[in-house]
Amino acid sequence: RHSHTYINPLLLVIVSLALGVYTLSMAASLDQWLVDRMYYQAGADLAFEPYLESEVLSETPRVGADWIPPTGDYEALPGVAAAARVGDYKAIIKLAANDTRVDGRFLAIDRIEFPKVAWFRFDFARESLGGLMNRLAAAPEGILVPQDFLAQNNLHINDRVEVQVLADFGASMTEQFLIVGTYEHFPTVYNDQVTFIGNIDYIFTYFGMNMPYHVWMRMAPGADGESVIKVIPETGVDSIREQDAQAMIHEEQAKMERVGVFGTLTVSFLAATVMAAMGLMTYSYASLQERKFHFAILRAAGLKRLQIVSQVALEYGILTAFGALAGIVVGSVAAELFVPLFRITAGGGAIEPPLLPIIAQAQIFPLATAFAGAMIVLEVVLIVAALYRRLFDALRLGF
Known part of the structure; x- marks a missing residue:
């Protein structure tokens, strides 16, 4: 009946996690594209021209x-x-x-x-x-x-x-x-x-x-x-014009401009995750403040504190899980559509082969699971603390 109240925090979680998934996927894609570009340039692990x-x-x-x-x-x-x-x-x-x-x-x-x-x-x-x-x-x-x-x-x-x-x-x-x-x-x-x-x-x-x-x-x-x-x-014979793919990869990875780009992407991912967590925690606290009289009535009607805590924890757990899942989907779709357009090299050189978007599933799902789990635990702690500290005041003031 009050699902509209969840729209703002839900959108915040979805957008923030989608941005995090997008930046993480972009980092993984650019990392693999570097390897692809060097191997494309060399053709094999090692290439050279015989010389006598x-x-x-x-x-x-x-x-x-x-x-x-x-x-x-x-x-x-x-x-x-x-x-x-x-x-x-x-x-x-x-x-x-x-x-x-x-x-x-x-x-x-x-x-x-x-x-x-x-x-x-x-x-x-x-x-x-x-x-x-x-x-x-x-x-x-x-x-x-x-x-x-x-x-x-x-x-x-x-x-x-x-x-x-x-x-x-x-x-x-x-x-x-x-x-x-x-x-x-x-x-x-x-x-x-x-x-x-x-x-x-x-x-x-x-x-x-x-x-x-x-x-x-x-x-x-x-x-x-x-x-x-x-x-x-x-x-x-001797060799000239050697192309060592692995050495070229290590040389490119050591360039400061590349380190700066990947540092920016990492900070963006962390900032998006922290923003989602802080936004959801703020909403949870404000929502509990608004609903404390409702909880007091339920408590006075005979519901146990554990039942109230379980109900609210389930509510926020579903909200967090849905937001995390939707954020992954939106971020993955955005990465598939837009990451291939970011074919930019440090020296402005050739941009072959095409950049293939990589959805870093091995990293995204554990991080999303950890985010959802941590948020649920924090919300339960917040709920328990709020209910046990203010429920008596609500009962005393409301009746």
Whole structure:
């Protein structure tokens, strides 16, 4: 009959806890997005370009890169679980429809080795990484193209595109590649240029030799990328342009601006929780003051103090539990809708891949349960203290 009196405190609890859940989820999402961005940039746990000084300084450098050791030599290094060849070449894409040329990039991968080392997220393509590799296996000259590129140029699966691949100094090939699949995002691929993904063995077979390529590695559990880089010379070559995903993550996490952002989110969560608790406690105390004559009448009618306390405790317990649950739902929905829009980096750099909202359920539900439990206990203590201290005064003044 008096449910309208609960609207204000209930809204306070819902809004405050929703804000807390939202900030906590944003912190978890940004934390994971940092990891995703670094792995997206590196492509794997560790990536580098093999380097041989004698080849670079030679007056007559040879075309090709047969001097690069096979991946088995890298896999034999301590701390390396798997290695894969990844060619990264410039490309010129010739579009017959409008007779234009587009400068792009050709990423040549080993479809067998690549899935063992690459970092790949479920939302990068409409099918799994294994499915994309199977498409490349269907045709040696097959390529994967960006979904947007396919739509913008009115192309379709099984269409052919003429691409000139610049594999090395003085070594290029022009071929009609077959579109066998599409992707939305791919490790190391950014929106500033069109990137085609094809079979590295097809490139090497065309030239009759190995072309320069990068090596991507997956580290064994507990292995350190820096230690692996130090032992790469044991294979007979050095490494340049190293990308150690874990080291990059630690470097980003140590930046003061990131510490400030996460500190703000933490304080926001704590402030929202404290505001909800203080608001509910204030309402509880004021409500008891208004209803003390009602309780006095119930006491005079024969109800025991325990019954009155139980009734009021149940009332506020339901109010607190409902507010906490509603706050979680509202905060989670808000996080799903708005957190992906906060793709901001400290240096204003690339913002790939997309930010996926993470609802920190492992933290939210224990915290919400602890909040509800603590509030119920505090309310019971407040109720008992108020009733036992003022009930006699109410009875004396009211009758």
